[in-house]
Amino acid sequence: MTHLPAPTQLAGWTHTYSGKVRDLYTPANGSAAYLLVVASNRVSAFDHVLEPPIAGKGALLTALSNWWFDRIELPNHLVPAGAGGADSPPAVPAEVADRAMLTRRLDMYPIECVVRGALTGSGFAEYERTGAVCGIELPSGIADGDLLDTPIYTPAYKAPLGEHDENITFERSVELVGEEVAAALRDASLKIFTAARELAADRGVVLADTKFEFGRDPRTGELVLADEVLTSDSSRYWDAAVYGDDSLSRQDRLASFDKQIVRNWLASHWDKTGEPPVLPDEIVAQTYDRYRELYVRLTGAQPPFPAPAS
Incomplete structure (x- = not known):
């Protein structure tokens, strides 16, 4: 897998781990009770993290997760605002607030x-x-x-x-x-x-x-x-x-609300050797629109943040 970019440094938090999409932070004061889970805008396919990222993707993923958490009758890892008492976690930094989840630490x-x-x-x-x-x-x-x-x-x-x-x-x-x-x-x-x-x-x-x-x-x-x-x-x-439209091909019928647009473009423009090509602007925009469409379809509302600049 290609190397991940250097993590964002966040006041009050220490970076501890990065996956293909998410970055994890622990309180800089050493508290073991909380984690900050930040959804990046990175997009990966075929075990490579691609360039450029999909601006706004992390915020859409976080907003949709939060919407579902509100509707699932099971305890979840989110920390309510103002929780913690004497062991309160650091504030969520403004620069990642729309794509971050403050969570309790679990086994x-x-x-x-x-x-x-x-x-x-x-x-x-x-x-x-x-x-x-x-x-x-x-x-x-x-x-x-x-x-x-x-x-x-x-x-x-x-x-x-x-x-x-x-x-x-x-x-x-x-x-x-x-x-x-x-x-x-x-x-x-x-x-x-x-x-x-x-x-x-x-x-x-x-x-x-x-x-x-x-x-x-x-x-x-x-x-x-x-x-x-x-x-x-x-x-x-x-x-x-x-x-449900049987006149369409199987591929069209099973088109998913995700990064399949990216996979399809890469499959047509890259032989999976060496570094993958940079994604064209139109593929980036189409992918964001597909993520956004699912959010709107499920929630019946517009995302609670402005669309990224094109």
Whole structure:
């Protein structure tokens, strides 16, 4: 993977980690109770971080996560304004306020909790090879993009940095975190997905699949929903009207509200050797518009910040 840019230095916070999209900070005063999770505007594809970033993307992802957190009946990692008392966290710096989440620090479980309401992507590839996904046997004759009668829980093991996550069976997740926690992760994931799929359908959007991450609050022991939730980067959404149009090609019907525009352009302009080319301005703008369209479709509102300058 190409090298990540140097992290932004934030007053009152110490940078501790950068992933492809998110940067993590801890309080500079040494408090272990809080994290600042900052969604960057970086965009990656084929294990490369690309140039230029998608201006405004981080703010859209954060706003959509916050919108979903407000609608999910499960404890989440967000710290309410004014919380903390004597151990109050530092203020969220203004320069990242629209793309930052102030969160409580959790003991994270090494499981990506993937739920599939449709069969496509790596799940469909595994089904074609084996007739099953993560050990779950499925009926024959399922085509790429078909909706499943009942969503399935197909966890993945979160591999160490630099390695690829590994799809696992539920039985393997029990070995990793214990039977009680594994069952709680599965049940919570399916409950959230089912409610979110119904809400999305009411807005003309198909929620095909998603991933959740959970942690344990070290003070209370409760299961807590963490990281981003039901965003364009963690989920696959399709336009319901387009998906239902059988006159279109499969690729057009399954066009997702994410960075697929970037992947398609790269596939046509790069042989995956050496450094990837710089993204054209029109691809950057189209990608932002696709992220923004999903936010508007789901929430029924305009983003709570101005669009980036073109």
